[in-house]
Amino acid sequence: MKAWGVLIVGLILGLAAGLLYTWVISPPEYYDTYPPLLDKPYRADWVQMTVLAYGAEGNWNRTQLRLQGLPEAEIRPIAASVLDSAVVTGRPLVTLQRIAKLAAFYGIDTPVVQIYTGELNTAPTPAPITTDQDIPPTSTPTATAIPPTNTPLPAPTLTPTTPISPALSEFRIVSQTLTCTDPPHIAVSLMLSHTITVRRREEVEWLPLPGREVWLLWEDGADRAVTGFNPEMGLGYADFAVAPGRVYKLYIDVPRGAPISTIQVEPCTADEGEGWISRLLVFITQED
Amino acid sequence: MYDAVHMKRLLWFIIGLALGVGLALFIGWQVLPVQRANSSPALLRRDYQEEYLRLTAAAYQVDGDLARAQQRLAELPPDSLVKVTERWIAQGKSDAILIPLAQLARDLGVSTPGMQPYLQRGAP
Incomplete structure (x- = not known):
């Protein structure tokens, strides 16, 4: 082999050994880095914390600085997931609204985001309001359990919330549908009575009210649901899984003062079969 | 004569090896470092x-x-x-x-x- 051939062989072997060392054995470590250079799981955690922190602090400019340089494709699914889990764990409405605003900014357009950004407030068609069919309680995300401690949630010392809708009169119950189910549930459907004039005749239509908080309080606990998470049941619909025999107080928006309804979960009669009485309560309100 | 040829080839090989390693270090740490985003x-x-x-x-x-x-x-x-x-x-x-x-x-x-x-x- 000629001299240049030996040189090339040495060069190739040296290159291979050197790349093995720099890429596999001793890859470079960076010091004084910034979030976009974090390893992927840490980056995801940074984004998650930033979204949660925006929910707590509401500081838009700081949030944008924190997310600077991070790919939107990474931010988007995390923001959506944080919003979903915040809804499921019953965070305060103002927190959910902030997170939804951030999620919307990054192009997420799910019903949850629409509800908390207020885009679903004027739904065009009212949903069916009474039904005789058995309504199964949905597991997520309508009925939510409140964590025992470390959160600002336990009623009645709740964080003040911002109503999404304009001022409305008090809700009044207009219908109640009872069914026999096991396990039992309590469902509510919130509607807005709206008067429109059609060919000089006034007609009343009922519009569902999404994004409203419904509270269920019992002797030693509370649960919260937000209307609109089960669109097939109507945008004003929310439901709770309930325990047999327990007495519940139902509130809308804030769990203070007199409850709008007090409900005891009773057993079905012998004619109705085995199980417990579940209820669908339809409440109506109108603009002041 | 035979040893001198071998020595010369060995020298070229070592020079090639050194150049290859040097080039690889430059490429691997500066030009194309693996997993740039790998910090904690x-x-x-x-x-x-x-x-x-x-x-x-x-x-x-x-x-x-x-x-x-x-x-x-x-x-x-x-x-x-x-x-x-x-x-x-x-x-x-x-x-x-x-x-x-x-x-x-x-x-x-x-x-x-x-x-x-x-x-x-x-x-x-």
């Missing part, structure tokens, strides 16, 4: 580490997940939470920053006298 929070610049602390405390305010907050803090140098919180207390940072940090420190069992006013102000 401990390698963040100091101001970002402090931001990471703030975020950990703020996230804890919302999710209430103490174990997760503890995992996050474990990524930073030991006692970062207390040191930074104490320093920021001395610098007179706002309640909005200090209350979540003091509450997280307290829940981790490491509150200091300087944190007490913030814990009282942050009490519901």
Whole structure:
């Protein structure tokens, strides 16, 4: 082999050994880095914390600085997931609204985001309001359990919330549908009575009210649901899984003062079969 | 004669090897470093580490997940939470920053006298 051939062989072997060392054995470590250079799981955690922190602090400019340089494709699914889990764990409405605003900014357009950004407030068609069919309680995300401690949630010392809708009169119950189910549930459907004039005749239509908080309080606990998470049941619909025999107080928006309804979960009669009485309560309100 | 030829070839081989290694180090560490984004929070610049602390405390305010907050803090140098919180207390940072940090420190069992006013102000 000629001299240049030996040189090339040495060069190739040296290159291979050197790349093995720099890429596999001793890859470079960076010091004084910034979030976009974090390893992927840490980056995801940074984004998650930033979204949660925006929910707590509401500081838009700081949030944008924190997310600077991070790919939107990474931010988007995390923001959506944080919003979903915040809804499921019953965070305060103002927190959910902030997170939804951030999620919307990054192009997420799910019903949850629409509800908390207020885009679903004027739904065009009212949903069916009474039904005789058995309504199964949905597991997520309508009925939510409140964590025992470390959160600002336990009623009645709740964080003040911002109503999404304009001022409305008090809700009044207009219908109640009872069914026999096991396990039992309590469902509510919130509607807005709206008067429109059609060919000089006034007609009343009922519009569902999404994004409203419904509270269920019992002797030693509370649960919260937000209307609109089960669109097939109507945008004003929310439901709770309930325990047999327990007495519940139902509130809308804030769990203070007199409850709008007090409900005891009773057993079905012998004619109705085995199980417990579940209820669908339809409440109506109108603009002041 | 035979040895001289071999020596010459060995010399060329060593020169080639050295050039190859040198070129590979330049390529592997400078031009095309593998996994650029492979650092941990401990390698963040100091101001970002402090931001990471703030975020950990703020996230804890919302999710209430103490174990997760503890995992996050474990990524930073030991006692970062207390040191930074104490320093920021001395610098007179706002309640909005200090209350979540003091509450997280307290829940981790490491509150200091300087944190007490913030814990009282942050009490519901």
